[in-house]
Amino acid sequence: MDPPELCLGTGHAEESHRQDSFNMLTFILLLTLTILTIWLFKHRRVRFLHETGLAMIYGLLVGVILRYGIPANSYHNKTTLASLTSAWQLQTLCLFQVTFDPEVFFNILLPPIIFHAGYSLKKRHFFRNLGSIITYAFLGTAVSCFVIGNLMYGVVKLMQAVGQLTGKFYYTDCLFFGAIISATDPVTVLAIFNELHADGDLYALLFGESVMNDAVAIVLSSSIVAYQPAGANTHQFDASAFFKSVGVFIGIFSGSFVMGAATGVVTFTKLHCFPLLETALFFLMSWSTFLLAEACGFTGVVAVLFCGITQAHYTYNNLSEESTKRTKQLFEVLHFLAENFIFSYMGLALFTFQNHIFSPVFIIGAFIAIFIGRALNIYPLSFLLNLGRRHKIKGNFQHMMMFAGLRGAMAFALAIRDTATYARQMMFTTTLLIVFFTVWVFGGGTTPMLSWLHIRVDVDPDQDLQPSADRQSKTKQESAWLFRLWYTFDHNYLKPILTHSGPPLTSTLPSYCGPLASCLTTPRAYENHEQLRDPDSDLIRGDADLTFTFGDTAITANGAANGKRSGSTSEEALERELDSREQELLSRGTRLVFPIEDHI
């Protein structure tokens, strides 16, 4: 089957439709090949190469074939087949760029990846390390961005001095590069962590940081683009423009955050008995978050991230068991396909993108800069965080975080979004190479690195979750007053209103709010509550009983939880509530009976 021959004599529109189909087909075959190889690797327990690395390799190979498969001079020969094939190759090369509008990455491929990341954050470890994660994600990314930006500005100046720079490259371009390349993507590392059951806290730190810093990088880069100093000297520092950029950052970020969280909260479905409807609704609501944010000028990807986190926190509790499984599987497939598509596209882009600018000095400079940027992010911040943490981030954890700073889908998507200028083209090429190198070398080196750093693997989740005296104090230390305040509010008011779990509002609201409370409480919440009061009940289930105890305590000791006893109970309850997602793993009896007998 030879496409060009089939195309002869058909209209332009139809031909382009066929070409589109053919291009998509190429990618689908690439993905199929990737899946088959992944299966082979998993089957034979090969761990040195992750599926994303594989996808890139296959993409590279196809790119090479498209580019160099038939020597360029045969195009000028008169042999029909060769020239046709060659013409088709050229056409394909051009069309690959036309077909996949960079916005496709932002509007179709990134949302499921980011949503899935938010939705599958392991809540307990995540909330326990929330402060550190936010520090790394915001402060760390900002540090990394400015360090890389300034170093690259030095490199650019150097290139200018030795005459290697043939186009314009401003300071804002360097900062922009710093922003896009600061988005880490430890998908390879985390897949291996998951497989080896590596330490949960380290996992949470890395995953949380990478998910959040994607959001930070995306907003940071658009703030830098928004930095437009007034007047003639367009590339000098301008305080008002700078503060405007900061304002844009805060505005977009908080807008997207609020929008995502709000939609996540709103989607409390109660369509039990109809898993298909529930799943469809869940999918539509997540997608509408993205669209709503985009329609309002915020960032859809960031909104989707927080929507995922919020839905995992609230909506998840409302779904029927069948639906939780379905939604998880649906997003898993979407995420899997989107991720492998992006990575194989990256492989393909290295050879089929027409405007690459390979500048060895810039590339070497960038590698050094991202190394220094990552180091100045992890080590100083870990030192500062350790001052406040009782459960320190140990040295080997810091080295592992340093090592796990891979670059992936987000850096690529940000770089390909705009490749119009000389500076952007050079950045795109460099980003591509950085992604290849880090995914293959650092991704492949994860398993040896883990053992070299003596990071414990095969952690038994059971043992890891046993409450201990050490853990309680640690939690007390880490969850700052702001977080505790939010937790209490969430627990006593938000959860009962938005989910069936949690204590009924009638027991958490003051008595004068009685009618309102009973109107907002579902029968199922009472049911859960009643089951709890029955000491013989076998049906005691996760959240409900734990939070009930905490709820009761909270009313009596809410403002003044100073008594040592009640304080520690509330900490325990907090700790345990955070476990709720993982408790299917646990033997239930031991942990659940204790607080009830203690208080009733």
Added chain:
Amino acid sequence: MDPPELCLGTGHAEESHRQDSFNMLTFILLLTLTILTIWLFKHRRVRFLHETGLAMIYGLLVGVILRYGIPANSYHNKTTLASLTSAWQLQTLCLFQVTFDPEVFFNILLPPIIFHAGYSLKKRHFFRNLGSIITYAFLGTAVSCFVIGNLMYGVVKLMQAVGQLTGKFYYTDCLFFGAIISATDPVTVLAIFNELHADGDLYALLFGESVMNDAVAIVLSSSIVAYQPAGANTHQFDASAFFKSVGVFIGIFSGSFVMGAATGVVTFTKLHCFPLLETALFFLMSWSTFLLAEACGFTGVVAVLFCGITQAHYTYNNLSEESTKRTKQLFEVLHFLAENFIFSYMGLALFTFQNHIFSPVFIIGAFIAIFIGRALNIYPLSFLLNLGRRHKIKGNFQHMMMFAGLRGAMAFALAIRDTATYARQMMFTTTLLIVFFTVWVFGGGTTPMLSWLHIRVDVDPDQDLQPSADRQSKTKQESAWLFRLWYTFDHNYLKPILTHSGPPLTSTLPSYCGPLASCLTTPRAYENHEQLRDPDSDLIRGDADLTFTFGDTAITANGAANGKRSGSTSEEALERELDSREQELLSRGTRLVFPIEDHI
């Protein structure tokens, strides 16, 4: 939040991106509303309105609001808000048409619907009635197309005579209308059939016919478009052009069929233990069928249909239990969303499409024509079929089939594909109204009609599946020699090669093919086979044991299955194999032990 105000001062591209997001958001909210109402209806067991009918109503309402929400003259007022809103409305009206390229329906929305239809055909009843289904689908659709086309040509002539026709309307246009309006879509009826457990044979006839005639209509309409007589008199009959059209029909249909069936056969995945990979692969292969067919100039939708049927037949047996569930659920969600999207878009299109041509004469004529066309399809063909069928298609079944000739997604998609000329615009408007009318009136009237026609409901699948003397002879009668030949070939050679089920090749191939046979037989097939030989085995599973018996019989009595005993056994086995999909419903013991004890 007022979109036009947010849009002010932004670039054109960004504004259009926001508008796109906003449009998509409108649809998603429509779908969300539909889902919530469906849930309410299901919850309260309301049956008179199907979800697709609901989706259309909501679409209509939004269309009315967009069109008439604010009176047109306020646009000329100087009040800022009203004029802005009105300008936004106009913009939205225009953009709704720009955003949804008709090809979106063909390339994105129809494939999952059609694939799901093929994948969920109930095999047993389907194959039992295959001959009748093919007759209705091919001969019936052709009859319907020509009857409607000729009647409409009469209507058009009449309109011309009374001066109601202001544009050109050729005979080929009438035939084209006949083709697109002949595609039935009994989604409403079948949903109700499913819920009420109506007669399985009637269900198979209706479902099979509607699925296959979608494929026929799509190819028929493109053949009619391909009918281009040579010379000056472009709208006279031209024998060579006619035969060329027939050739196009046969070429496209068989090409798509072969391509779909081939891909379906090729996707025999054996990636057990990794349901995610299996599901992703399954999804990709189905999609690649569509793209491959489109890239080669065939019809993707038709290819996807046959791919679905083939995959249900072969690949399904190879998937792990987890994967069968996952793939089913994945395609169920996609199909559900796509279908409701199309129907709500239809509702919206009635008021937002700009070039409607409402011609009362044409519309009334079309209603009468589709009634006559359907009648001349069902009654004469049923009469002819009943001459050959032992299990007759009874009168009440015929009336029900007549009544269930709803028009839906396919007719709409074909009509919206090209709305450039006067004739096509009039057809589009008429098609829309026919879809509305049939879905609401005939769809809503299904339950009363079923009881009025005394069609048995609440059929116990168990009882329905009991093998009986009557059934065996019936099967013998219906499955013609060609089908039996294919069945034997499929059973002894294709199934063992392509799936783990079926008898091992070593027992079906002649002894001189021994080495080849053992090389192609998987260990699992032997396993299934071994389990079978063990009379105490509890692990006996569906297909494997049934087909084994048949397989053995087939070797000894293959060419000359004349002996009454072996003939009837092979019929039983055939019958039972066709049951394999439904046997989860059955108590297994009774049916499965019988043939084994009989032969070993």
